[in-house]
Amino acid sequence: MSNCSERKGLSASGLELFAGVPAGIVAHIEEQCTWHRFDAHEFVIENQSKRSYGVFFLVEGEVEIFKPISNRECMSLVKLSAPDCFGEFGAVSREMGSASVRTLTPCVIAEISSERFLSLLNACPAASLYLFKKVVSLIKNLGEESIHHHSAHHALETAHRNAVLRSP
Template identity: 25%
Template sequence: MQRNELTFPSTSFLGRLSDESWNELSSLWTVKTYRARHFLISADDKDSMDVYFVIDGSIRATVYTDAGREVSLLTFSNGDCIGEFSALDEAPRSSDAIAERDSIVARITPEQFRVLVRKNPDLSYTLLMLLVGHLRRLSKRVIDFNAKSADERLRDAILDLVEKRAGNGDSVLIDRPPTQSELAAVVFSSRESVAREMGRMRNAGVLLRVKRSLHIPSVTKLREYVEAAAP
């Protein structure tokens, strides 16, 4: 697998690596395709501490409360690194990691990862930036949970999803949008609450269902809707 055949965001783990670090890392990993809804990592697992790298796909890190409610923590996409916590501190896994769609993922052993981190300053700095990014995103989610209602969090999550897919156009069609249950896990709400708010958004004309796809006629109008609904 050649690097020039792949495209990763410049802010992702793999996107930040130098060619030298990429060559060393990719010479060690094994690559596998994980089908949608397949578990890469199980929470509290003490036996597997491999580190994963998303070549192409989408992986969701999630946990379950004592009451059985699913809470999505982070979503990983092309170029992202998963599972580095346990590889570094040798503690049990802190969450599940589930493929949201068919995904191509590379993996290396924790021993290999620790050797690379110790000997390669470029990779170590990239890892540091990754961990800081995780902390910032999770801090924002904690603040949002305490400061915003579930409906506000849902509107923000949908706008964020749409803006990432929009490109240069104002109209967006998302072929495989998250289900209402998945959105509920992201914003820590119930599927019924998500369904009600999405119904209001459809009535406002800012969000439409086209078979299994999600159509946003105008990102600008969706953004105005979200801003106008904010207190």
């Protein structure tokens, strides 16, 4: 990772979060960000870190958000491609995240403090509405995944029961 002092041509304005946010406010937010360049396969966030993080605007590249499930295994939660953002839920809840984020490709990422991000949400209803829609979408997807998981579990139980009944 390296700080990105020269960010000519780089902008977070393409993020859906900023749709409906006046260009002057987006420019002001960009000025308050710390800009970073990451190589592929670098950690942006490590869940064991005691460092407090802000909100990240993925301007270029792709990242994977994952959660360790054991000392050797990780569960991929989502892959994000620019333009997108992450860390916003931790900023709103004011809690440390439990997931890690690693770059899949070279990335440019702008980081803003949680406090400044919350000020954005307070000042810009469009940004707050975007975040609310994102939460609703995640909840709906979790519900669908739960239904698929339950259906798969039921199918496995049925197959196992049938196999047991057919065995000599």
